[in-house]
Amino acid sequence: MAEKILFTDLDGTLLNDEKQISGKNRKAIEQAVAMGHRVVLSSGRATQSVYKQVRKLGLDRPGCYAIAFNGAAVLRCDTGEALYEKGLDFEVAEYLFREAKKAGIHCQTYQAGYTLAERHSEILEFYDRSTQGKSKIVPDIRKALTTHPPKVLLAELTHSGKLEAFKEAHEAALAGKAEATFSCREYLEYLLPGVNKGYALGWLCDYLNVPRADSVAAGDEVNDLSMIRAAGVGAAMVNGVEALRAEADYITQADNNHDGLAEIIYRFILEES
Numbered sequence: 001m002a003e004k005i006l007f008t009d010l011d012g013t014l015l016n017d018e019k020q021i022s023g024k025n026r027k028a029i030e031q032a033v034a035m036g037h038r039v040v041l042s043s044g045r046a047t048q049s050v051y052k053q054v055r056k057l058g059l060d061r062p063g064c065y066a067i068a069f070n071g072a073a074v075l076r077c078d079t080g081e082a083l084y085e086k087g088l089d090f091e092v093a094e095y096l097f098r099e100a101k102k103a104g105i106h107c108q109t110y111q112a113g114y115t116l117a118e119r120h121s122e123i124l125e126f127y128d129r130s131t132q133g134k135s136k137i138v139p140d141i142r143k144a145l146t147t148h149p150p151k152v153l154l155a156e157l158t159h160s161g162k163l164e165a166f167k168e169a170h171e172a173a174l175a176g177k178a179e180a181t182f183s184c185r186e187y188l189e190y191l192l193p194g195v196n197k198g199y200a201l202g203w204l205c206d207y208l209n210v211p212r213a214d215s216v217a218a219g220d221e222v223n224d225l226s227m228i229r230a231a232g233v234g235a236a237m238v239n240g241v242e243a244l245r246a247e248a249d250y251i252t253q254a255d256n257n258h259d260g261l262a263e264i265i266y267r268f269i270l271e272e273s
Helices: 023-034 046-057 090-103 122-130 162-169 195-206 222-230 260-269
Strands: 005-008 036-040 065-068 073-077 082-085 106-113 115-117 134-139 152-155 181-185 187-191 213-218 235-236
Touching: 005 195, 005 260, 023 036, 023 260, 036 046, 036 195, 046 065, 046 073, 065 195, 073 195, 090 106, 090 152, 090 162, 106 122, 115 122, 122 134, 181 222, 187 222, 195 213, 195 222, 213 222, 213 260, 222 235, 235 260
Parallel strands: 005 036, 005 213, 036 065, 115 134, 213 235
Antiparallel strands: 065 073, 073 082, 106 115, 106 152, 152 187, 181 187
């Protein structure tokens, strides 16, 4: 059997709504790895949050890799070393923080294992809880940043339309400097142009010398589109957004609360009927 590589999103795909990995999903991943296939966790989450899931699955060993920040970083799971990191210009981050403040939208970025924000908010508390992350309040984001940030995230939990309006209003000003994607209805994320999960999938397949035709990608949100387009097989969770399901090669019968990822693994990685 040819070596295959699975790229799986976390929230809404590998994880159930309680942010847990089911026994059946865990068993399917273990079987795939035992048979010589590769499993890559691919998430919009920060490096440290992704790495916690890596350890839970026992993938923190040689030959295992992970994608963080929606493709802005690719990691070796045995050492935590970044094989590459792509960051926004400081001026772009400063612009987004300034304009988000004017629009009354929470804004945050990342550095040295921390989520950085200029003010405390309930949204920041919610984000820390849901990702098991750590945050730090800084008075001036430009002065606080010493490395180019992998992404800037704007968050709005009430679905008021503010994020959609912000994205449209600033598209022209950010052209060629940053690209926006929704990782869920509540999170609007800005990354370096051309950097996304699909880019990371292609880069890692080339790095590992695995044909892209032998890759399988699984996801549920708009930020997974580039990944399922780039993979040999792009699979959407049945609980995924319509835009993703419309372009998927396969849509699961089971959702993320009922082992939908295991369904994908058994069908396309382990090739069981």
